[in-house]
Amino acid sequence: xxxxxxxxxxxxxxxxxxxxxxxxxxxxxxxxxxxxxxxxxxxxxxxxxxxxxxxxxxxxxxxxxxxxxxxxxxxxxxxxxxxxxxxxxxxxxxxxxxxxxxxxxxxxxxxxxxxxxxxxxxxxxxxxxxxxxxxxxxxxxxxxxxxxxxxxxxxxxxxxxxxxxxxxxxxxxxxxxxxxxxxxxxxxxxxxxxxxxxxxxxxxxxxxxxxxxxxxxxxxxxxxxxxxxxxxxxxxxxxxxxxxxxxxxxxxxxxxxxxxxxxxxxxxxxxxxxxxxxxxxxxxxxxxxxxxxxxxxxxxxxxxxxxxxxxxxxxxxxxxxxxxxxxxxxxxxx
Numbered sequence: 001x002x003x004x005x006x007x008x009x010x011x012x013x014x015x016x017x018x019x020x021x022x023x024x025x026x027x028x029x030x031x032x033x034x035x036x037x038x039x040x041x042x043x044x045x046x047x048x049x050x051x052x053x054x055x056x057x058x059x060x061x062x063x064x065x066x067x068x069x070x071x072x073x074x075x076x077x078x079x080x081x082x083x084x085x086x087x088x089x090x091x092x093x094x095x096x097x098x099x100x101x102x103x104x105x106x107x108x109x110x111x112x113x114x115x116x117x118x119x120x121x122x123x124x125x126x127x128x129x130x131x132x133x134x135x136x137x138x139x140x141x142x143x144x145x146x147x148x149x150x151x152x153x154x155x156x157x158x159x160x161x162x163x164x165x166x167x168x169x170x171x172x173x174x175x176x177x178x179x180x181x182x183x184x185x186x187x188x189x190x191x192x193x194x195x196x197x198x199x200x201x202x203x204x205x206x207x208x209x210x211x212x213x214x215x216x217x218x219x220x221x222x223x224x225x226x227x228x229x230x231x232x233x234x235x236x237x238x239x240x241x242x243x244x245x246x247x248x249x250x251x252x253x254x255x256x257x258x259x260x261x262x263x264x265x266x267x268x269x270x271x272x273x274x275x276x277x278x279x280x281x282x283x284x285x286x287x288x289x290x291x292x293x294x295x296x297x298x299x300x301x302x303x304x305x306x307x308x309x310x311x312x313x314x315x316x317x318x319x320x321x322x323x324x325x326x327x328x329x330x331x332x333x334x
Contacts, residue, residue: 028308029059029103030056030057030315031057031061031287031316033319034062034063034320035319036063038320042092046096048320050100052102052320053100055327055328055332057102057327058101058103059102059105059316060097060103060104061105062097063107063180064090064168065108065109065164067109067113067126068113068114070083072091072168073085073087074171075164075167075171076160076163076164077125078123078124090172098173104174105174105177105213106172106174108161108180109180109181110161111134111149111182111183111200112147112149112181113133113134113150114143115145115146116143116144117143117144132156134152134185134190135151136188136189136190137190141185147181151191152196152199157200165208166207169209176211177208178214178215178253179201179215180215182214182215183197183217183232184236186235186236187236187237193237194238194239201249205248212249212250213253213287214240214243215252215255215289216253216254217231217235217254217255218255218273220232220241220254220280224265227267241281244280244284247282247284249284250285251285253289254273254289255289255318256273256277257289257290257295257318258270259295259303270288270303270306271306274307274312275311285312285313286313287315288306288307288312288314288315289315289316289318290303290304290307292319292323297326301329301331303315304332308334
């Protein structure tokens with residue numbers, strides 16, 4: 001079993017040297033998602049953090065796990081092939097981010113197990129544990145250009161994900177852990193049940209002493225009768241509102257990747273969706289996810305203003321490669 005073979009107690013000397021995470025900002029959170037594809041070197045990351053901090057970003061969500069691999073060193077999963085293992089990007093971002101008074105959250109893809117049509121290497125969990133593959137009609141998910149998912153119904157999968165989260169907290173001065181793809185790819189897979197996803201979130205939450213957040217579907221439930229709209233709750237079995245209300249999440253980032261509409265309330269209106277998430281958050285923070293890849297700078301600015309009007313505790317921009325060129329023109333400081 002990969003989990004048991006790889007799991008080791010953290011070095012107590014190292015653990016004692018970990019500094020306390022910086023305090024959460026008392027004002028609006030202004031976040032930036034940094035994908036595993038958004039940098040190539042330490043110099044890239046240092047420049048990104050410097051420019052983002054100067055513009056007003058006060059929290060970064062740094063992707064450290066894509067497909068049961070690690071963009072950091074010494075963890076429970078194999079080091080990502082793209083990284084090569086020569087340096088530790090997460091340690092670097094924690095150091096550089098905290099030096100600029102920015103929160104640093106480790107961002108994990110939760111259930112994506114493998115991607116592409118090539119066979120995973122022998123030491124990868126996707127190769128070691130074929131029983132972890134999500135099935136449909138009794139057959140494991142077919143490989144394609146997209147993700148193969150691990151099965152949320154598998155107790156070993158859930159335990160492994162929680163162990164990865166616990167290991168990360170034990171070795172890095174993180175200000176939070178952030179889950180993405182914490183859902184099914186669709187509702188028609190074998191054994192699909194929202195309870196399994198919830199159990200995964202709960203298992204992670206129980207291992208942590210730092211805040212847990214998640215990127216969640218922009219439309220939880222289509223309460224407006226909009227046509228052709230996927231729902232996080234029904235289509236992907238992701239009940240993020242319940243997780244907030246039950247205290248399994250400390251915050252959620254609904255990916256509201258559409259502009260505001262005129263008049264307000266039209267199909268996929270950003271302002272309407274932001275308000276819906278805030279109203280059903282159980283009083284916990286909602287940080288509205290804003291798409292900088294497909295929206296213009298003017299539209300992104302309108303979404304930031306709408307998130308404030310809706311009562312969100314902040315916003316997070318997706319993602320750094322597209323956000324950085326437009327930061328100076330955005331209303332980042334209220």
